[in-house]
Amino acid sequence: MSSPATPRKTKLPFGSFLERILSKLGLRGRTLVIAIPTLWLFVFFLVPFLVVAKISLSEAMIARPPYSSIWNWDDGVLNLTLNFGNYLFLLEDTLYFAAYMESVKIAFVSTVFALLIGFPMAYTIARSPDSRRNILLMLVILPFWTSFLLRVYAWIGFLKTNGLINAFLLATGIIDEPLIMLQTDFAVYVGIVYTYLPFMILPLYANLVKLDDALLEAASDLGAKPAMTFLTVTLPLAVPGIIAGSMLVFIPAIGEFVIPALLGGPDTLMIGSVLWNEFFSNRDWPVASAVALVMLAVLVVPIMILRKAQAASEGASQ
Amino acid sequence: MKNRSIFLPVVTGLGFLFLYAPIASLIVFSFNESKLVTVWGGFSTKWYGELLRDPQILGAAWISLKIAFLSATLAIIIGTVAAFALSRFPKFRTKSLLNWMITAPLVMPDVIIGLSLLLMFVAMQGLIGWPAGRGMTTIIIAHATFGAAYAAVVIQSRLVDMDMSIEEVALDLGAKPMRVFFDITLPVIAPALVSGWLLAFTLSLDDLVIASFVSGPGSSTLPMVIFSKVRLGVSPDVNALATIIILIISVGIIAAAIQISRSGKKLGN
Numbered sequence: 001m002s003s004p005a006t007p008r009k010t011k012l013p014f015g016s017f018l019e020r021i022l023s024k025l026g027l028r029g030r031t032l033v034i035a036i037p038t039l040w041l042f043v044f045f046l047v048p049f050l051v052v053a054k055i056s057l058s059e060a061m062i063a064r065p066p067y068s069s070i071w072n073w074d075d076g077v078l079n080l081t082l083n084f085g086n087y088l089f090l091l092e093d094t095l096y097f098a099a100y101m102e103s104v105k106i107a108f109v110s111t112v113f114a115l116l117i118g119f120p121m122a123y124t125i126a127r128s129p130d131s132r133r134n135i136l137l138m139l140v141i142l143p144f145w146t147s148f149l150l151r152v153y154a155w156i157g158f159l160k161t162n163g164l165i166n167a168f169l170l171a172t173g174i175i176d177e178p179l180i181m182l183q184t185d186f187a188v189y190v191g192i193v194y195t196y197l198p199f200m201i202l203p204l205y206a207n208l209v210k211l212d213d214a215l216l217e218a219a220s221d222l223g224a225k226p227a228m229t230f231l232t233v234t235l236p237l238a239v240p241g242i243i244a245g246s247m248l249v250f251i252p253a254i255g256e257f258v259i260p261a262l263l264g265g266p267d268t269l270m271i272g273s274v275l276w277n278e279f280f281s282n283r284d285w286p287v288a289s290a291v292a293l294v295m296l297a298v299l300v301v302p303i304m305i306l307r308k309a310q311a312a313s314e315g316a317s318q
Numbered sequence: 319m320k321n322r323s324i325f326l327p328v329v330t331g332l333g334f335l336f337l338y339a340p341i342a343s344l345i346v347f348s349f350n351e352s353k354l355v356t357v358w359g360g361f362s363t364k365w366y367g368e369l370l371r372d373p374q375i376l377g378a379a380w381i382s383l384k385i386a387f388l389s390a391t392l393a394i395i396i397g398t399v400a401a402f403a404l405s406r407f408p409k410f411r412t413k414s415l416l417n418w419m420i421t422a423p424l425v426m427p428d429v430i431i432g433l434s435l436l437l438m439f440v441a442m443q444g445l446i447g448w449p450a451g452r453g454m455t456t457i458i459i460a461h462a463t464f465g466a467a468y469a470a471v472v473i474q475s476r477l478v479d480m481d482m483s484i485e486e487v488a489l490d491l492g493a494k495p496m497r498v499f500f501d502i503t504l505p506v507i508a509p510a511l512v513s514g515w516l517l518a519f520t521l522s523l524d525d526l527v528i529a530s531f532v533s534g535p536g537s538s539t540l541p542m543v544i545f546s547k548v549r550l551g552v553s554p555d556v557n558a559l560a561t562i563i564i565l566i567i568s569v570g571i572i573a574a575a576i577q578i579s580r581s582g583k584k585l586g587n
Contacts, residue, residue, distance in 0.1 A: 120333070121333040145567050
């Protein structure tokens with residue numbers, strides 16, 4: 001197969017090669033480009049939720065796998081046995097309700113603190129000169145790349161009774177007796193704020209960096225005090241960033257497992273840990289599934305708010 | 319702006335201190351002779367020696383690296399294809415479904431992803447016999463799925479920013495779409511591919527929760543080993559390990575950032 005006019009040698013003939021094979025198989029590239037990710041995510045992301053929903057409606061039993069089947073064929077008739085007992089169990093046992101409430105409380109308080117720390121940081125970075133801005137931004141992102149588990153672990157050394165913070169406070173004479181910080185809710189707040197602070201700063205930064213200096217100058221020329229300018233100009237323009245950042249802290253905090261496991265105490269009851277124990281210690285797959293679905297239901301509204309805020313800030317930038 | 323208040327710089331400084339002090343303490347105390355965190359027993363590298371003689375940690379690190387490499391590679395393929403479909407094809411039937419599925423893992427708690435995937439793997443094994451048991455394969459699939467979501471975000475933003483007229487010209491001149499993709503689109507989005515791959519790689523290397531659900535006997539990853547160690551308290555060899563990981567990641571990220579900013583300049587943006 002030699003053609004008289006040899007085509008110019010290309011750097012990457014791989015594309016044409018792939019296309020020839022595909023067309024021989026009767027597949028169009030476009031179909032494949034859509035089908036590959038859609039099928040993958042369908043099988044490994046969407047279907048698993050349906051499996052969880054199914055198992056949450058079955059009964060736990062000693063078997064492999066440890067749950068009953070919700071349907072069976074009997075004389076050609078499909079029998080469907082739905083067991084809402086797991087959900088009723090979640091309602092009856094106050095532990096679960098308390099765990100959901102505790103998770104929402106911890107996530108909410110952590111989000112507020114992350115916002116209080118993150119906003120001034122994002123504002124400073126957005127207002128700093130170009131040359132410094134990228135370095136500061138990189139410094140915000142860098143911890144996110146280093147191991148999350150190890151960074152949470154580092155706090156154990158800071159917070160424990162004979163840890164660094166107590167050693168410092170005792171040495172400077174601020175306290176006489178070491179504070180008990182590890183294995184308390186306080187430690188969990190610190191861990192969550194610390195871990196998710198970059199998620200708060202980045203969307204806030206993205207919003208604040210678009211803030212036009214002329215608006216601030218106009219406000220101050222018209223006699224507005226800095227506080228007034230902040231409340232009436234800066235803050236309203238930053239709202240999409242505030243919402244997006246807050247949701248990016250709140251949502252993962254609800255389902256957090258590692259932070260309460262390492263820093264929290266026996267009283268710290270978060271729903272992520274409850275699910276973990278239900279699955280790994282009690283081996284009750286149906287109840288664990290029901291816990292997961294209720295957690296998902298708790299998260300639906302925050303996720304929708306996040307989507308809306310992200311769409312709003314994308315719309316503003318275009 | 320004459321009377322600049324010191325409030326903002328102070329808060330920002332404290333914020334960065336808050337972000338970096340724990341990391342710095344990990345590094346400092348990895349060289350501590352003493353086992354106690356608060357007591358400085360002199361400079362020593364003995365914890366590094368101990369680390370290198372720990373077959374459990376070394377084995378888990380090797381497993382984690384293999385999983386991270388393979389899952390990041392898979393993630394970048396799925397993520398690129400998904401980002402391309404979403405940003406270049408104006409309309410197709412499953413577009414909103416795909417868009418939803420590729421972004422949902424970003425906000426889904428790890429415990430839910432882990433549990434749901436495990437239950438599905440078990441159900442699949444019962445139905446079709448695959449995957450036979452849990453192990454590296456199931457962890458790779460799980461990590462590739464959420465890695466693809468992160469990779470797609472990075473790549474999609476690059477695809478949207480990129481000047482589409484080059485692609486259009488090539489298509490007008492008669493180049494086949496696939497060739498346009500490999501000869502034009504791919505080189506332009508290469509920096510995003512690198513950062514997407516690195517992101518998926520580090521996320522995989524870092525994941526404890528999902529891996530704990532979908533792993534099987536003999537496939538304990540590094541975070542799983544670290545977690546079981548640190549649950550018992552501070553152990554200095556974990557500090558040594560942390561220092562090594564932080565060093566490698568920082569060098570990798572800074573090198574990638576320099577490379578990306580260079581190639582960005584070359585491409586004129």
